[in-house]
Amino acid sequence: MHAVAAISQSALAHNLSVVHSYAPNSKIISMVKSNAYGHHLDLVKPLMQADILAVSELNEVRSLRKLTNKPILLLPGIFNDTDLQEAIQLNCHLVFHDLSQLTVIKNSKDPINLWIKVDTGMHRLGLPIDQLEQTLSQLKNHSNIHIETVMTHFACADEPTHIKNSQQFDTFSKLNIQHYSRSMANSAAIMSLDKSHFDYVRPGIMLYGASPFSNIDEQLMPAMKLSAPILSLKTIKAGESVGYGATWTAKKDSRIVTIGIGYGDGYPRHAKTGTPVMINNTLCKLVGRVSMDLICVDIGDLEVNVGDIAILWGDRKLRVETIASYSGTISYELLTGVSSRVSFIQRA
Numbered sequence: 001m002h003a004v005a006a007i008s009q010s011a012l013a014h015n016l017s018v019v020h021s022y023a024p025n026s027k028i029i030s031m032v033k034s035n036a037y038g039h040h041l042d043l044v045k046p047l048m049q050a051d052i053l054a055v056s057e058l059n060e061v062r063s064l065r066k067l068t069n070k071p072i073l074l075l076p077g078i079f080n081d082t083d084l085q086e087a088i089q090l091n092c093h094l095v096f097h098d099l100s101q102l103t104v105i106k107n108s109k110d111p112i113n114l115w116i117k118v119d120t121g122m123h124r125l126g127l128p129i130d131q132l133e134q135t136l137s138q139l140k141n142h143s144n145i146h147i148e149t150v151m152t153h154f155a156c157a158d159e160p161t162h163i164k165n166s167q168q169f170d171t172f173s174k175l176n177i178q179h180y181s182r183s184m185a186n187s188a189a190i191m192s193l194d195k196s197h198f199d200y201v202r203p204g205i206m207l208y209g210a211s212p213f214s215n216i217d218e219q220l221m222p223a224m225k226l227s228a229p230i231l232s233l234k235t236i237k238a239g240e241s242v243g244y245g246a247t248w249t250a251k252k253d254s255r256i257v258t259i260g261i262g263y264g265d266g267y268p269r270h271a272k273t274g275t276p277v278m279i280n281n282t283l284c285k286l287v288g289r290v291s292m293d294l295i296c297v298d299i300g301d302l303e304v305n306v307g308d309i310a311i312l313w314g315d316r317k318l319r320v321e322t323i324a325s326y327s328g329t330i331s332y333e334l335l336t337g338v339s340s341r342v343s344f345i346q347r348a
């Protein structure tokens with residue numbers, strides 16, 4: 001008896017169709033980096049119906065190539081010849097974001113699909129604006145290099161009214177790159193800024209059914225349901241405490257269940273007392289500290305038996321965004337952090 005993450009194929013397919021309805025005229029790049037945001041690459045086949053897939057490591061390209069023939073975009077690109085050779089063999093499109101990548105690319109005779117990343121204000125990856133034109137014309141001299149798209153990334157798209165969004169959009173739209181496809185929008189921009197859709201959109205978190213914004217979005221369906229069994233049920237007396245540090249004390253006699261999941265499985269250690277846990281379709285409250293293997297929950301008067309299954313997140317009534325906000329983090333971190341001792345299974 002231990003924790004299970006069940007990945008809903010119909011939810012993934014539905015969320016991909018939501019992307020399509022937001023951006024009907026754009027091609028879709030399914031962002032499946034970080035092992036498909038923690039959902040496991042081999043369990044997200046519906047996302048492979050997109051036009052392209054994107055990952056952040058050559059390792060992930062290798063795994064993904066066993067599952068699909070679609071083009072794969074390697075987000076950091078490559079920095080040495082060995083990786084370049086392998087990437088080409090795997091039919092990988094490469095992001096070019098830094099001039100240090102130029103020598104390796106230029107020395108190759110093989111056909112290469114490049115996506116040029118330009119920095120419009122996030123200042124993480126991407127060529128500075130003033131290097132773009134010269135780099136494009138240098139690369140164009142090589143007949144084996146095909147420049148597929150010019151792309152950039154928003155810093156603040158999850159805050160739709162942030163001034164930085166229009167600044168980055170204006171900078172990108174004014175670039176002299178009309179001859180290339182363009183790509184700008186992540187999930188938040190797909191949902192809030194139509195004009196940023198351009199030729200390719202790059203949804204990540206929304207594919208997995210979590211909102212990129214601080215509010216919950218009912219049209220997205222949670223793809224990962226994380227559950228764990230109830231291992232014990234006991235009644236404790238008023239004044240008794242629960243868990244490490246004795247941080248929670250019962251105000252009245254209380255029925256407490258202990259559930260077989262903890263931070264060793266990726267349930268957040270910082271989840272506060274009061275974080276909802278769903279048991280037999282009812283939301284109950286976490287009490288005391290999260291341990292490595294266990295959490296404790298106050299079930300009130302609820303009818304519960306040892307062996308019943310608790311849902312930690314991934315129900316329409318208990319979304320990972322809620323657990324993230326009770327834990328001082330974001331859904332992305334919780335989803336990517338489910339550990340390898342959890343069993344991953346596919347569900348309809």
Ligand SMILES: *Cc1c(COP(=O)(O)O)cnc(C)c1O
Pocket residue numbers: 031033075153185186187188202203204205206212
């Ligand atoms: C991860 C990533 C995305 C997707 O972001 P979401 O907020 O999950 O939609 C888009 N573009 C790039 C370059 C990324 O690295």
